[in-house]
Amino acid sequence: MKATARAHTNIALIKYWGKRDRSLILPMNNSLSLTLDGFYTETTVEFHDYLTADVFYLNNDCITGKAYQRVTSFLDRVREKAGRTDVYAEVHSVNHVPTAAGLASSASGFSALAAAASKAIGMQLNNQELSVLTRQGSGSACRSVYGGFVEWEKGLKEDGSDSHAIPIVPANHWDIRVAAAVMSSDAKKILSREGMERTVNTSSFYPSWVESIPADLITIKKGIMHKDFEKVGSIAEANCLRMHATTLAAHPPFTYWQSTTFLIMEAVRDLRSSGVPAYFTIDAGPNVKVLYLPEDEETVQHKLRSIAGVRDVIVSKPGQGISYV
Ligand code: 2P0
Known part of the structure; x- marks a missing residue:
């Protein structure tokens, strides 16, 4: 009863922002992402008869508290689904996602955990079923089941059985780059969960956000199919x-933005004024990810590294979906 899975993180170009069901993690809107090859989590799950509780190691540290609770609650769902509420697991997770890059390690983390745990407990899920299960650990993680460009369909059913990712085009469809500009920051974070909830409950701009999604999706998917970089980049930036x-x-x-966030946004606009197609996107944090084409690698890197407050620039290409090791 042991399995190891590897999952890559993903960057949303059309953001998931707001839940309609907190417990099942059902989103208000469809979202669309690109899976990234540079950042991944590898997780081994082994179920033992003799354990009386789950144990969770992250990068060799034994984890307790909130992070442990999230893992063990997720494993409860796996046990229930498999009809094996009698077994507990030893979980070893290694993150190859520099936390400072502000790329969600929860996406690769829950995707790898769902794949390894469901396999170790003896379930044979197809990718769609795996995406439904993964979603219940962390929303954005359901997109990491697939490689390349991926859409998460919000679904209509109350039980969430139709809320899962679907692959649009594989990683090898289009060679583009995503650079994460890493900044030094010790600002207090508003977790994406809290931020989403506060926004859904109180923001007068929230209804127009939801209304704007279908048109963005149609345009960006056309752009992806035709490899129209300016279309894809400009929609992603506007959506962000x-x-x-x-x-x-x-x-x-x-706001999640800090002064360096603005400097990077300005630098990206400068790049465009000088004829280099580059676009930014930002998640629930201050870090900025920049989309560009391989031929502009040097120019973009140089520009980003020259910004005061940018400590490092980490580049990624389109990546693969779940794999078993
Ligand atoms: C996304 N984010 O689409 C959006 C954009 C942040 C901004 O998904 O509560 O960690 O576990 O479902 O997936 C981050 O939220 O939240 C996120 P939960 P998650 O990538």
Whole structure:
């Protein structure tokens, strides 16, 4: 009863922002992401008869508290689904996601955990079923089941059985780059869960966010199919700005941006003015990810590294979905 899985993280180009069901993690809107090859989590799950509780090691540290609770609650779902509520697991997870990059390790983490745990306990799930299960650990993680460009369909059913990711095009469809500009930051974080909830409940801009999604999706999917970089980049950037606008209209208002965030956004706009197609996107944190084409690697790297406050630039290519090791 042992399995090891590897999952990559993903960056949302059309953001998941808001839940309609907190317990099942059902989103208000469809989202669309690109799985990234540079950042992944490898997780081994082994179920033992003799354990009386789950144990969870992350990068060789034994984890307790909130992070442990999230893992063990997720394993409860796996046990229930498999009809094996009598077994507990030893979980070893190694994150190859630099935490400082502000790329969600929860996406690769829950995706690898779901794949390894479901296999170790003896379930044979197809990718769609795996995506439904993964979603219940962390929403964005359901997209990491697949490689390349991926859409998470919000679904319509109350039980969440139709809320899962679907692959749009595989990683080898289009060679683009995503650079994570890493900044030094010790600002207090508003977790994405809290931020989403406050926004849904209080932001007067939230309804127009939800209304704007279908049109963005149609345009960006056309752009992806035709490898129209400017279309894809400009929609992603506008979608990101609209998501962040909702936080400014929340009560109390908040923002994930810091001064360096603005400097990077300006640098990306400068790149475009000088003829280099580059676009930014930002998640629930201050770090900025920049989309660009391989031929502009040097120019983009140089520009990003010259910004005061940027400590490192980590580049990724389109990556693969779940694999078993
Ligand atoms: C996304 N984010 O689409 C959006 C954009 C942050 C901004 O998904 O509560 O860790 O576990 O479902 O997936 C981050 O939220 O939240 C996120 P839960 P998750 O990538």
